[in-house]
Amino acid sequence: MSATHATQALVLDFGGVISRTLFETHALTEEALALPRGTLTWRGPFDLASDPLWRDMQADKLSERDYWMARTREVGALVGERWEAMETFVRRARGADPEAAIRPEALAAIEAARRAGCRLAILSNELDLFYGADFRRRLPFMAAFDVVVDATHTGILKPDARAYRQCLDELGLPAEACVFVDDQLRNIAGAERVGLRCVHFDVMQPAASYARALALLGIPSSSSQRP
Numbered sequence: 705m706s707a708t709h710a711t712q713a714l715v716l717d718f719g720g721v722i723s724r725t726l727f728e729t730h731a732l733t734e735e736a737l738a739l740p741r742g743t744l745t746w747r748g749p750f751d752l753a754s755d756p757l758w759r760d761m762q763a764d765k766l767s768e769r770d771y772w773m774a775r776t777r778e779v780g781a782l783v784g785e786r787w788e789a790m791e792t793f794v795r796r797a798r799g800a801d802p803e804a805a806i807r808p809e810a811l812a813a814i815e816a817a818r819r820a821g822c823r824l825a826i827l828s829n830e831l832d833l834f835y836g837a838d839f840r841r842r843l844p845f846m847a848a849f850d851v852v853v854d855a856t857h858t859g860i861l862k863p864d865a866r867a868y869r870q871c872l873d874e875l876g877l878p879a880e881a882c883v884f885v886d887d888q889l890r891n892i893a894g895a896e897r898v899g900l901r902c903v904h905f906d907v908m909q910p911a912a913s914y915a916r917a918l919a920l921l922g923i924p925s926s927s928s929q930r931p
Contacts, residue, residue, distance in 0.1 A: 712921050713823040713850075713875050713882040714813070718831045720887040721905045722810040726775075726797060728907070729805070733797040737783050746775070749887075749907055767861075768888065769830060791836035802835075802842050811845055813914040813925065818848050820923045825851035827871045827884070829891075832856040851875050862886070863894020872898075883920045885913065 716722055726733065730744040746755040761771040772790050779797075780787030787793060798805050817824060826849055831840065833856040840846045851874040853867065860867045872879055879899035886892055887905040895902050903917040915925040 711877065711881055713825055713877055714817040714917060714921060715825040715827050715871060715875075715882050715884045715900070716810070716814075717886040717888075717891065717905070718826055718828040719834060720907055721885055722807060722826070723805045723835075724807055725907055726794075729797065732804075733779075736797055737779070739782060743782065744779070762889075764890070769833075772830075772834065790830070790834045791832075791839075794835050794839075802839050806843065806845070807910050809910040809914050813918060814845060814848055816918055816923050816925060817921065820921065822921055822923070823851070823875055823877065824849045825853065825871055825875055825882075827853050827862065827867060827886075829855045829861050829867075862888075862891040863897075865894065865898050868895055868898040868900060883917050885917050 719725070725748065727746075727748045727750050730747075731741065733739070734741055734743055746758065748755050748758040752759055757766075757771060757774060760766055761768060766774075769790075772793075776787045776790050776793040779793055783796075814824060831852070831854040833854075840852075846852075851871060853871045853874065855861045855867065858867070858870065860870065862868070868879070868884070872882065875882065880901065882900055883903065884892075884895040884900040885903045885905050886895070887907055889904060892902045892904045901920050903913055903920065905913045911925075918925045
Protein backbone atom coordinates (compact mmCIF):
# COMPACT_ATOMS: atom_id res chain seq x y z
CA MET A 705 0.00 0.00 0.00
CA SER A 706 1.31 3.44 -0.94
CA ALA A 707 2.00 5.64 2.08
CA THR A 708 1.22 8.66 -0.08
CA HIS A 709 -2.37 7.62 -0.65
CA ALA A 710 -3.13 5.61 2.48
CA THR A 711 -4.55 8.64 4.28
CA GLN A 712 -6.76 9.76 1.40
CA ALA A 713 -10.19 8.64 0.25
CA LEU A 714 -12.29 8.68 -2.87
CA VAL A 715 -15.93 9.37 -1.93
CA LEU A 716 -18.50 8.68 -4.63
CA ASP A 717 -22.18 9.32 -5.14
CA PHE A 718 -23.86 6.22 -6.56
CA GLY A 719 -26.67 7.06 -8.99
CA GLY A 720 -25.31 8.73 -12.12
CA VAL A 721 -21.70 8.49 -10.91
CA ILE A 722 -21.20 4.77 -10.39
CA SER A 723 -24.33 3.65 -12.21
CA ARG A 724 -25.50 4.89 -15.58
CA THR A 725 -28.50 7.20 -15.41
CA LEU A 726 -31.94 6.06 -16.45
CA PHE A 727 -31.75 8.75 -19.13
CA GLU A 728 -28.93 6.84 -20.79
CA THR A 729 -30.84 3.58 -20.88
CA HIS A 730 -34.23 4.59 -22.30
CA ALA A 731 -33.95 2.04 -25.11
CA LEU A 732 -33.30 -0.76 -22.62
CA THR A 733 -36.19 0.42 -20.44
CA GLU A 734 -38.59 0.53 -23.37
CA GLU A 735 -37.55 -2.97 -24.41
CA ALA A 736 -37.85 -4.34 -20.87
CA LEU A 737 -41.31 -2.82 -20.43
CA ALA A 738 -42.53 -3.63 -23.97
CA LEU A 739 -43.03 0.06 -24.72
CA PRO A 740 -42.74 1.38 -28.29
CA ARG A 741 -39.30 2.79 -29.07
CA GLY A 742 -39.23 6.53 -28.39
CA THR A 743 -41.98 6.45 -25.74
CA LEU A 744 -39.70 7.96 -23.08
CA THR A 745 -38.79 11.44 -24.25
CA TRP A 746 -37.50 13.10 -21.05
CA ARG A 747 -33.72 13.26 -21.11
CA GLY A 748 -32.72 15.30 -18.06
CA PRO A 749 -29.21 16.77 -18.40
CA PHE A 750 -28.77 15.24 -21.86
CA ASP A 751 -31.52 17.44 -23.34
CA LEU A 752 -32.78 20.13 -20.98
CA ALA A 753 -35.41 21.31 -23.49
CA SER A 754 -37.06 17.87 -23.32
CA ASP A 755 -37.46 17.87 -19.57
CA PRO A 756 -39.06 20.85 -17.80
CA LEU A 757 -39.44 18.77 -14.64
CA TRP A 758 -35.67 18.25 -14.52
CA ARG A 759 -35.17 21.99 -14.99
CA ASP A 760 -37.48 22.59 -12.02
CA MET A 761 -35.42 20.17 -9.95
CA GLN A 762 -32.22 21.94 -10.89
CA ALA A 763 -33.85 25.22 -9.83
CA ASP A 764 -34.63 23.69 -6.40
CA LYS A 765 -38.39 23.75 -7.03
CA LEU A 766 -38.49 20.05 -6.13
CA SER A 767 -36.06 17.49 -4.76
CA GLU A 768 -34.29 14.82 -6.78
CA ARG A 769 -36.38 12.24 -4.93
CA ASP A 770 -39.56 14.06 -5.97
CA TYR A 771 -38.36 14.13 -9.58
CA TRP A 772 -37.79 10.39 -9.70
CA MET A 773 -41.03 9.58 -7.90
CA ALA A 774 -42.88 11.58 -10.55
CA ARG A 775 -41.11 9.59 -13.29
CA THR A 776 -41.77 6.33 -11.43
CA ARG A 777 -45.50 6.98 -11.31
CA GLU A 778 -45.53 8.17 -14.92
CA VAL A 779 -43.78 5.08 -16.30
CA GLY A 780 -45.86 2.79 -14.13
CA ALA A 781 -48.98 4.33 -15.62
CA LEU A 782 -47.62 3.69 -19.13
CA VAL A 783 -47.62 -0.04 -18.41
CA GLY A 784 -50.98 0.08 -16.65
CA GLU A 785 -49.65 -0.28 -13.11
CA ARG A 786 -49.45 1.83 -9.97
CA TRP A 787 -45.82 2.24 -8.93
CA GLU A 788 -45.18 3.91 -5.58
CA ALA A 789 -41.54 2.89 -5.01
CA MET A 790 -38.58 4.01 -7.06
CA GLU A 791 -36.98 0.60 -6.76
CA THR A 792 -39.95 -0.81 -8.73
CA PHE A 793 -38.99 1.41 -11.66
CA VAL A 794 -35.31 0.48 -11.45
CA ARG A 795 -35.93 -3.25 -11.11
CA ARG A 796 -38.34 -3.33 -14.02
CA ALA A 797 -36.23 -1.04 -16.21
CA ARG A 798 -32.85 -2.62 -15.50
CA GLY A 799 -33.92 -6.25 -15.59
CA ALA A 800 -32.11 -9.07 -13.87
CA ASP A 801 -28.51 -7.91 -14.44
CA PRO A 802 -27.54 -5.01 -12.14
CA GLU A 803 -23.95 -5.00 -13.41
CA ALA A 804 -25.18 -3.87 -16.83
CA ALA A 805 -26.06 -0.50 -15.28
CA ILE A 806 -22.58 0.13 -13.84
CA ARG A 807 -20.19 2.49 -15.61
CA PRO A 808 -16.96 0.76 -16.69
CA GLU A 809 -15.18 4.05 -15.98
CA ALA A 810 -16.34 3.79 -12.37
CA LEU A 811 -14.97 0.28 -12.01
CA ALA A 812 -11.61 1.37 -13.43
CA ALA A 813 -11.38 4.36 -11.08
CA ILE A 814 -12.39 2.34 -8.04
CA GLU A 815 -9.70 -0.22 -8.83
CA ALA A 816 -7.07 2.47 -9.45
CA ALA A 817 -7.84 4.14 -6.12
CA ARG A 818 -7.87 0.81 -4.28
CA ARG A 819 -4.50 -0.21 -5.77
CA ALA A 820 -3.04 3.17 -4.75
CA GLY A 821 -4.06 2.54 -1.15
CA CYS A 822 -6.89 5.04 -0.94
CA ARG A 823 -9.92 4.34 1.19
CA LEU A 824 -13.24 4.16 -0.64
CA ALA A 825 -16.67 5.44 0.38
CA ILE A 826 -20.13 5.88 -1.07
CA LEU A 827 -22.25 8.83 0.06
CA SER A 828 -25.72 8.49 -1.46
CA ASN A 829 -29.11 10.05 -0.88
CA GLU A 830 -31.09 7.07 -2.11
CA LEU A 831 -29.01 3.98 -2.79
CA ASP A 832 -31.27 1.37 -1.22
CA LEU A 833 -34.43 3.49 -1.63
CA PHE A 834 -33.89 3.80 -5.37
CA TYR A 835 -32.27 0.50 -6.25
CA GLY A 836 -33.63 -1.88 -3.61
CA ALA A 837 -31.81 -3.32 -0.63
CA ASP A 838 -30.51 -6.36 -2.50
CA PHE A 839 -29.08 -4.44 -5.48
CA ARG A 840 -25.68 -3.63 -4.00
CA ARG A 841 -25.32 -7.11 -2.54
CA ARG A 842 -25.36 -8.40 -6.12
CA LEU A 843 -22.46 -6.15 -7.18
CA PRO A 844 -19.06 -7.73 -6.42
CA PHE A 845 -17.15 -4.43 -6.60
CA MET A 846 -19.06 -3.11 -3.58
CA ALA A 847 -16.79 -5.22 -1.38
CA ALA A 848 -13.99 -2.72 -2.12
CA PHE A 849 -15.80 0.07 -0.22
CA ASP A 850 -14.79 0.76 3.35
CA VAL A 851 -17.80 2.97 4.10
CA VAL A 852 -21.35 3.27 2.69
CA VAL A 853 -23.47 6.14 4.01
CA ASP A 854 -26.98 6.01 2.56
CA ALA A 855 -29.69 8.52 3.46
CA THR A 856 -32.23 5.75 2.91
CA HIS A 857 -31.18 4.67 6.41
CA THR A 858 -29.69 7.82 7.99
CA GLY A 859 -32.48 10.17 6.90
CA ILE A 860 -29.89 12.92 6.30
CA LEU A 861 -29.82 14.11 2.70
CA LYS A 862 -26.97 15.86 0.93
CA PRO A 863 -26.31 18.81 0.87
CA ASP A 864 -26.87 18.77 4.66
CA ALA A 865 -23.42 19.12 6.22
CA ARG A 866 -24.18 16.25 8.61
CA ALA A 867 -24.25 13.77 5.72
CA TYR A 868 -20.68 14.58 4.69
CA ARG A 869 -19.46 14.70 8.29
CA GLN A 870 -20.90 11.27 9.02
CA CYS A 871 -19.02 9.87 6.03
CA LEU A 872 -15.80 11.54 7.16
CA ASP A 873 -16.27 10.28 10.71
CA GLU A 874 -16.73 6.71 9.47
CA LEU A 875 -13.66 7.04 7.25
CA GLY A 876 -11.68 8.54 10.13
CA LEU A 877 -10.27 11.20 7.83
CA PRO A 878 -10.38 15.02 7.63
CA ALA A 879 -12.26 16.63 4.77
CA GLU A 880 -9.10 17.82 3.02
CA ALA A 881 -7.90 14.21 2.70
CA CYS A 882 -10.92 13.23 0.62
CA VAL A 883 -12.12 13.80 -2.93
CA PHE A 884 -15.90 13.80 -3.37
CA VAL A 885 -17.60 13.12 -6.73
CA ASP A 886 -21.27 13.90 -7.40
CA ASP A 887 -23.35 14.81 -10.46
CA GLN A 888 -25.55 17.34 -8.64
CA LEU A 889 -24.20 20.85 -8.15
CA ARG A 890 -26.14 21.37 -4.92
CA ASN A 891 -24.36 18.37 -3.43
CA ILE A 892 -20.97 19.63 -4.62
CA ALA A 893 -21.68 23.01 -3.02
CA GLY A 894 -22.57 21.29 0.26
CA ALA A 895 -19.36 19.26 0.18
CA GLU A 896 -17.24 22.32 -0.53
CA ARG A 897 -18.74 24.07 2.48
CA VAL A 898 -17.51 21.17 4.63
CA GLY A 899 -14.03 21.44 3.09
CA LEU A 900 -13.99 18.44 0.75
CA ARG A 901 -12.09 18.56 -2.51
CA CYS A 902 -14.71 18.03 -5.20
CA VAL A 903 -15.32 16.98 -8.78
CA HIS A 904 -18.67 17.83 -10.35
CA PHE A 905 -19.32 14.65 -12.35
CA ASP A 906 -20.31 15.20 -15.98
CA VAL A 907 -22.56 12.32 -17.01
CA MET A 908 -21.68 13.04 -20.64
CA GLN A 909 -17.94 12.76 -19.94
CA PRO A 910 -17.55 10.06 -17.28
CA ALA A 911 -13.94 9.13 -18.11
CA ALA A 912 -12.78 12.75 -17.90
CA SER A 913 -14.61 13.25 -14.61
CA TYR A 914 -12.99 10.22 -13.05
CA ALA A 915 -9.59 11.28 -14.38
CA ARG A 916 -9.98 14.63 -12.58
CA ALA A 917 -10.89 12.90 -9.33
CA LEU A 918 -7.93 10.53 -9.50
CA ALA A 919 -5.59 13.40 -10.39
CA LEU A 920 -6.62 15.22 -7.20
CA LEU A 921 -5.52 12.09 -5.33
CA GLY A 922 -2.25 11.97 -7.24
CA ILE A 923 -3.26 8.82 -9.12
CA PRO A 924 -2.86 8.53 -12.91
CA SER A 925 -5.97 7.25 -14.67
CA SER A 926 -5.92 4.80 -17.55
CA SER A 927 -7.27 7.54 -19.83
CA SER A 928 -4.43 9.90 -18.90
CA GLN A 929 -1.89 7.20 -19.72
CA ARG A 930 -3.07 6.78 -23.29
CA PRO A 931 -0.75 8.22 -25.98
